[in-house]
Structure formats: structure tokens, C-alpha cells
């Protein structure tokens with residue numbers, strides 16, 4: 019399966035979020051297919067948006083495919099939350115961050131329609147020369163498949179599609195309760211992803227706080243620490259304890 023040379027130096031996509039790059043052992047290995055899961059409101063959409071923004075600042079083009087929010091709403095909300103991100107609006111306008119609303123993913127009726135939808139995504143990704151692609155989310159695809167196994171196969175197909183396009187892909191998934199890591203949000207397995215990032219709520223000294231954790235990431239010496247985080251107008255503030263300076267771009 020894994021066709022990389024373990025001795026070849028790994029290149030990273032820096033998220034530019036200091037705490038996350040530290041947790042992740044330097045960043046996201048280039049070409050990874052990542053699953054970002056968490057409950058509604060945990061910050062999945064905004065985390066992806068910040069990652070694309072930080073990379074856009076280095077001229078790296080990306081596509082944000084939303085199956086949930088309309089393009090205008092997504093853009094307006096991102097600008098509102100990340101009010102101190104200079105240039106974010108310009109990146110949207112210049113399509114360095116190309117936001118696409120994929121209408122009707124939850125109305126796909128046949129395998130042909132599913133493949134047509136993917137091929138449409140592929141065209142957008144190629145014409146944008148995108149290096150990073152976010153698919154937010156794969157959750158509403160579940161209803162189009164008979165059971166968890168067929169749904170899992172479809173998500174694996176999407177992940178393989180990302181690999182074939184040579185992009186770093188991030189798919190988000192909604193989690194509604196406590197689920198075993200072997201079966202998340204209707205996925206029978208998550209083995210098709212190189213990395214898994216978990217955004218969750220945790221009771222810390224009687225107070226609920228959002229925490230981030232990386233249970234799995236291939237090709238990088240990631241931390242398994244569970245770190246509290248906040249979403250601010252300057253982006254994600256992840257509190258990683260311990261030694262080492264936050265990584266700067």
C-alpha cells in the first residue's frame with residue numbers, strides 16, 4: 019500500500035498553527051489524506067479555513083469544497099471570525115482559496131452520479147492547481163449509501179481519488195457522541211486515512227473545554243497529547259505544554 023521510501027525526507031504542509039504543527043511533528047506530510055472529526059461547533063470548518071489561509075500566504079492554492087454551507091455564508095462567516103486575517107478576503111476573491119459549494123451531494127442517486135460528482139471536483143482541483151483540498155464534510159454522504167460498509171467504500175474511493183490527484187486532502191466528519199475509533203460517524207473503518215485529527219469536548223477540572231488530539235498520523239512523529247484550544251480572531255490557539263518553541267514559518 020505505502021509506496022513511499024521511509025528514508026526519503028518527508029516534506030510537510032505547515033498548517034501555520036504553531037500548536038498544531040508541534041503536535042503533528044512538524045506539519046502534515048505532503049500528500050496525506052487526513053480525516054478531521056469532531057462534534058458540531060468544535061471548529062472543523064474554521065480549522066480547515068485557517069490552514070488554507072496560512073498556506074495561501076505562501077502562495078499555495080487550495081480548494082475548499084463545502085457540502086454544507088453556501089459559498090457566501092462560508093466566506094462571510096470566516097471573515098467575521100478571523101477578523102485579523104489580513105488578505106483573507108483577497109485570497110477568496112483571487113481564488114487562491116477557491117471555495118466551491120457542492121450542491122446536492124446528499125441527493126446523489128447512483129454510482130454514475132457519484133463518479134460524475136468526483137470528476138467535477140477533480141476538474142476544479144486541476145484548474146485551480148490546488149495543492150490542498152478540503153472536503154467539508156463527508157457526513158451528509160452517509161444517507162446515500164445502503165449501509166456503513168458501502169458508505170465506507172465510497173469514502174475510501176474519495177481518499178484514493180485525492181491520492182491519485184497528488185493533493186493533500188482533508189475530509190471532515192461529524193461526530194455526535196462517543197464512538198469507538200474503529201467506527202466513526204458511520205465509517206466502518208478509517209484505515210484509508212493517513213492521519214486522524216480529533217476535536218472534542220473534555221471535562222477539565224469540572225469545566226468543559228475543547229481539546230485537540232492526534233490519535234494517528236503516518237510518516238510523522240506526532241504527539242498523542244490532548245491539548246486544549248480556543249478559536250480567536252487570530253486563529254486557533256492550541257495550548258501545547260512542554261518544551262520546544264512553537265514553529266514559525
Ligand SMILES: Nc1ncnc2c1ncn2[C@@H]1O[C@H](COP(=O)(O)OP(=O)(O)O)[C@@H](O)[C@H]1O
Pocket residue numbers: 056057058059060061062063064065095098099249
Ligand atoms: N461568526 C462567528 N462569530 C463568533 N464565533 C463563531 C462564528 N462562527 C463560528 N464561531 C465559533 O466557532 C466554533 C466552530 O465553528 P465551526 O468551525 O463552524 O464548527 P464545525 O465545523 O466543527 O461545526 C463555533 O462553535 C462558534 O463557537
Ligand SMILES: [Mg+2]
Pocket residue numbers: 062063064086154
Ligand atoms: Mg462545519
